[in-house]
């Protein structure tokens with residue numbers, strides 16, 4: 001027998017992880033029907049907030065100079081600082097180059113105007129399909145804000161939906177800026193009051209029902225600050241307990257919490273100025289214990305929280321943890337966190353989501369994450385083999401499908 005007819009376990013795992021199509025459960029991408037809200041192409045890639053933060057470190061110019069530039073000039077500035085004056089060795093910079101390679105674009109001449117020309121032939125629609133194919137992503141979950149004046153008109157008018165894009169109803173303004181949001185809801189015909197009295201909580205539930213239906217949302221979500229605690233008598237928690245969770249039970253909507261961002265730590269960096277701090281895992285456990293009929297999805301931004309969060313998920317079957325989010329989305333941390341999660345939770349976890357804001361990033365984020373998942377899985381299957389339990393290719397395919405979004409789909413199923 002030749003070696004070819006007997007691929008090694010490692011080769012099979014690599015191949016299965018590479019060829020299994022992903023459900024990317026949290027992104028900031030838009031269905032191409034959202035027109036100007038869709039981000040794609042080299043200038044959007046280069047002006048990603050990760051790269052803005054990195055480029056600021058390389059310059060002594062006042063921040064206002066950068067912010068006064070148009071997008072293409074900002075891209076030039078970032079290219080100059082991060083790709084020409086030094087090697088683009090960080091994960092975010094490497095991501096731009098992986099994306100170009102996967103698109104078949106030769107970046108070796110380091111000439112940005114030439115690179116731009118490669119993107120001219122695409123429309124948002126054709127480009128979206130091209131990227132989904134390159135990234136081998138079968139379904140993308142958006143993050144959808146009914147409170148956003150740019151986004152809301154698309155939902156109100158209605159549009160033909162791309163078959164690969166599904167929605168998640170994001171509720172940050174409702175939970176974290178209630179007074180302002182109450183005014184907005186009132187203006188849309190919901191009888192709500194800033195002090196939560198009268199019909200308010202029922203009306204918030206009606207609002208959630210209307211928008212979940214309009215968007216066909218897969219789940220509701222919020223990004224909470226590290227200071228969030230449960231139980232605690234706050235407006236946020238009352239809205240959560242008396243509107244969002246009852247709505248979730250009635251409509252089969254899971255509630256996702258992304259916890260740990262500290263907004264605007266460096267205001268000069270604008271949208272690139274957010275940082276992190278450890279969050280409170282016992283609060284998540286208390287919520288899961290108090291509401292066993294609700295389904296919760298959680299990821300945390302601080303590396304320090306990851307072990308406790310795994311243990312929380314072991315204790316509560318109504319908690320599904322996911323992703324290596326933002327500052328954790330680096331190869332060394334993805335590997336560490338993925339290995340720990342699989343050791344503690346087996347296959348009951350969604351190891352990664354992309355968090356992409358630019359369509360093109362789907363290509364690199366999955367291309368960088370897949371080999372890490374394959375490495376960890378190969379190691380675990382090999383350890384199993386040592387016990388005499390040999391997995392078949394079909395079993396590996398089943399497991400990988402589960403890890404790459406299939407398990408999540410089953411978890412949130414109504």
Ligand SMILES: [Zn+2]
Pocket residue numbers: 026027028355
């Ligand atoms: Zn996100």
